[in-house]
Amino acid sequence: MARYLLRRFAFLLVSLALASVVLFVxxxxxxxxxANALTSVGAxxxxxxxxxxxxxxxRPLPEQFVHWIGQLLxxxxxxxxxxxxxxxxxxxxxxxxxxxxxxxxxxLAVLIAVPAGFLAAYRRRTWYGALLSGxxxxxxxxxxxxxxxxxxxxxxxxxxxxxxxxxxxxGWAQPGEAIRSLVLPVVTIALVMSASLxxxxxxxxxxxxxxxxxxxxxxLGSSFGAAMWRHGLRxxxxxxISILGxxxxxxxxxxxxxxxxxxxxxLGSMLATGISQHDYPVIQGVLFVSxxxxxxxxxxxxxxxxIIDPRLRTGLSGGIR
Amino acid sequence: MSIKxxxxxxxxxxxxxxxxxxxxxxxxxxxxxxxGHNADATVNIGSLYEPQNLDNTAGGGQGVxxxxxxxxxxGLFRLTDGGKVEPLLAQSHQVSPDGLTYTxxxxxxxxxxxxxxxxxxxxxxSLEKVIAEDSQSAxxxxxxxxxxxxxxxxxTVAVTLAQKSISFVYNLSYVWIINAExxxxxxxxxGTGPYQLGKWTRGSALSxxxxxxxxxxxxxxxxxxxxYFKDATALNNALLTNAVDVVTSEQSPDALxxxxxxxxxxxxxxxxxxxxxxxxxDKVKPFTDVKVRQAVSAAIDDKKLLESVWGGHGKLIGSMxxxxxxxxxxxxxxxxxxxxxxxxxxxxxxxxxxxxxxLDTPNYDPHPTAATFIKSQLxxxxxxxxxxxxxxxxxxxxxxxxxxFEATLQEHVNDRDLVWYGNPDFYWGYNDPQVTQWVxxxxxxxxxxxxxxxxxxxxxxTAQDAASDWLYLYPQIVVANSKLSGxxxxxxxxxxxxxxxxxG
Numbered sequence: 112m113a114r115y116l117l118r119r120f121a122f123l124l125v126s127l128a129l130a131s132v133v134l135f136v137x138x139x140x141x142x143x144x145x146a147n148a149l150t151s152v153g154a155x156x157x158x159x160x161x162x163x164x165x166x167x168x169x170r171p172l173p174e175q176f177v178h179w180i181g182q183l184l185x186x187x188x189x190x191x192x193x194x195x196x197x198x199x200x201x202x203x204x205x206x207x208x209x210x211x212x213x214x215x216x217x218x219l220a221v222l223i224a225v226p227a228g229f230l231a232a233y234r235r236r237t238w239y240g241a242l243l244s245g246x247x248x249x250x251x252x253x254x255x256x257x258x259x260x261x262x263x264x265x266x267x268x269x270x271x272x273x274x275x276x277x278x279x280x281x282g283w284a285q286p287g288e289a290i291r292s293l294v295l296p297v298v299t300i301a302l303v304m305s306a307s308l309x310x311x312x313x314x315x316x317x318x319x320x321x322x323x324x325x326x327x328x329x330x331l332g333s334s335f336g337a338a339m340w341r342h343g344l345r346x347x348x349x350x351x352i353s354i355l356g357x358x359x360x361x362x363x364x365x366x367x368x369x370x371x372x373x374x375x376x377x378l379g380s381m382l383a384t385g386i387s388q389h390d391y392p393v394i395q396g397v398l399f400v401s402x403x404x405x406x407x408x409x410x411x412x413x414x415x416x417x418i419i420d421p422r423l424r425t426g427l428s429g430g431i432r
Numbered sequence: 433m434s435i436k437x438x439x440x441x442x443x444x445x446x447x448x449x450x451x452x453x454x455x456x457x458x459x460x461x462x463x464x465x466x467x468g469h470n471a472d473a474t475v476n477i478g479s480l481y482e483p484q485n486l487d488n489t490a491g492g493g494q495g496v497x498x499x500x501x502x503x504x505x506x507g508l509f510r511l512t513d514g515g516k517v518e519p520l521l522a523q524s525h526q527v528s529p530d531g532l533t534y535t536x537x538x539x540x541x542x543x544x545x546x547x548x549x550x551x552x553x554x555x556x557x558s559l560e561k562v563i564a565e566d567s568q569s570a571x572x573x574x575x576x577x578x579x580x581x582x583x584x585x586x587x588t589v590a591v592t593l594a595q596k597s598i599s600f601v602y603n604l605s606y607v608w609i610i611n612a613e614x615x616x617x618x619x620x621x622x623g624t625g626p627y628q629l630g631k632w633t634r635g636s637a638l639s640x641x642x643x644x645x646x647x648x649x650x651x652x653x654x655x656x657x658x659x660y661f662k663d664a665t666a667l668n669n670a671l672l673t674n675a676v677d678v679v680t681s682e683q684s685p686d687a688l689x690x691x692x693x694x695x696x697x698x699x700x701x702x703x704x705x706x707x708x709x710x711x712x713x714d715k716v717k718p719f720t721d722v723k724v725r726q727a728v729s730a731a732i733d734d735k736k737l738l739e740s741v742w743g744g745h746g747k748l749i750g751s752m753x754x755x756x757x758x759x760x761x762x763x764x765x766x767x768x769x770x771x772x773x774x775x776x777x778x779x780x781x782x783x784x785x786x787x788x789x790x791l792d793t794p795n796y797d798p799h800p801t802a803a804t805f806i807k808s809q810l811x812x813x814x815x816x817x818x819x820x821x822x823x824x825x826x827x828x829x830x831x832x833x834x835x836x837f838e839a840t841l842q843e844h845v846n847d848r849d850l851v852w853y854g855n856p857d858f859y860w861g862y863n864d865p866q867v868t869q870w871v872x873x874x875x876x877x878x879x880x881x882x883x884x885x886x887x888x889x890x891x892x893x894t895a896q897d898a899a900s901d902w903l904y905l906y907p908q909i910v911v912a913n914s915k916l917s918g919x920x921x922x923x924x925x926x927x928x929x930x931x932x933x934x935x936g
Contacts, residue, residue: 380635
């Protein structure tokens, strides 16, 4: 396990290094010049050149890259081209919105999807089993912004139970208000996320229900519940956990849409603004932190799978992962 | 209308097109209490324009003007919501007979939020900050006419200009007077205005608290909170759920109906200074020919366009001059919609069967809508339009910097920007030596009347030459909760004075 952890950690570092190169190079290939946003109508060539110099975009790319990596190693994400304010504290401030949003949505989605997926498989021949499958199919097709707008219309504009969006100006200093403003976005993400999760849980459960070992356990006198608890859940959870990891990561990255619909000052909206302004340090900072989070989530999902499934530990699977 | 996209680009365009104007101040109006309003109210102001940082000479953008101009920082003069220039921190001023030296006497007993007393040194510092080498202020070029700044005593500032500049006092209304010793102006402030900065949460909100030691009349509310949105729909929802009390500038005409017929809200239409232009490249054929430009202008039904984009809100304009500029004249009759005349002009210009050109169109609203409309209108007189959709960034490089275009659509937001037609090097390439001369003379006029007369000539000449086609003037729509009063209606140059707002 120690060797596995070390190898996994090395893999993480290499991925992060590769991602940072790709990130940096891809951004520079976009058309447009950040100096444009820094100069006004009537700016002379000298002024534009001065703007480039002030943000360092006149220097050769390798030099800019080395500079950026150097900053990163010191935990510094650099300064925004546009505002010239440091990126790192803003990323931290916005994580205070995005992380609770994503985690709460994730937990709620799991709480919905696991029992629903199980029921959809176990009771697949009943009307409500079929209904669950159908609804989850439908749920996958629903765009997240559309669902968000429907929820706003019903629960905020008509019923007036919850705010239509935006985060309290004082943030978590007003915990009640902060939580209230996160309810609808959390539900929006959770519903969309659980729709696809239900399908995975359902198919994983179906595999288990049809398995030889479950039939054997029952033949040996185990009740269905006991057999499911001892053998079934554990087996069903292995594929589901890797899907959970992917879902969590994609939710984190996909928060941009929900944050925009609900006017939340999260990482996603920071990224959107950064992109519209060619603010490379902001884009790089946000994407780097997101990449790190995604890699860590993948790592955690792997680890949990290994703990649950002894076969993955004994090296039978070749230890490629 | 794709609201999200336009909101996203709003910031980019704001910076690109240099709406970044500086500032001025307050006075007048409502003492605390009385008139049934709550003197300790918090007013929530919804806006799409978040400041980039809090320094208007360091790329703070349009949002910083909206929130801080007049509210937190004051100028020697202020531009009222009606477009007039009034003294603010300058109690009085005198101009030397040669028109080159301006001597300002500062108001007494003005203190900064830090507690320091305002002196002439602060004024000198603030002026120098705008014209400094690294300044990104849009007013920089206007103030470069300053030759020397003397401070003979703490209440007197004498500014000598290199040449006469009739707009000097007006331009000073954009210059924030800042404590010369202040630090960290990108994230904090030290002004003299009726509010001091409470807290700025990036991406979310900026709060201003009433300043107890303010020299003038106190603000009629205790606190204002500017709350920022990226999406016009989200902003309207916030107004509908009372999360905000007023929207500084409504960007979505479709949203107006839900407020118009609701007694809880008031929809106010003021005058904006934002013009939508079909700008020809006057240096490129066939637009070198005045008849072609006139023909195109006459072939487009601006009224119908305004109706389809803004549902009839906004105004038609016949030139670059909005009604709030002192040299405004209604010139809409010049090249008014007339397809028969357009066809005749085209024949006279040697294009009886029309011609074809590429229209570079920024990809955010309302440009794509306007481009499609223009294409269908011009097809009726035989002119073929090829629409080339580009990003704001491409526009800036391709059209503005490299002049690699035939015609383009663009919004021009500033007031008093007719004078660009006097610059033959500007992107649209209009070059008329007489106009250039008039613009130059206007700036060196001795009186405002003289300046106005000259700029009216420029106005008429550029309109007759169809230097560009001025499609329409944007509406400036402020939607507010009906319990609110005292908010600015015109929001000239994005300023939004909050100190007179009363909440019932």
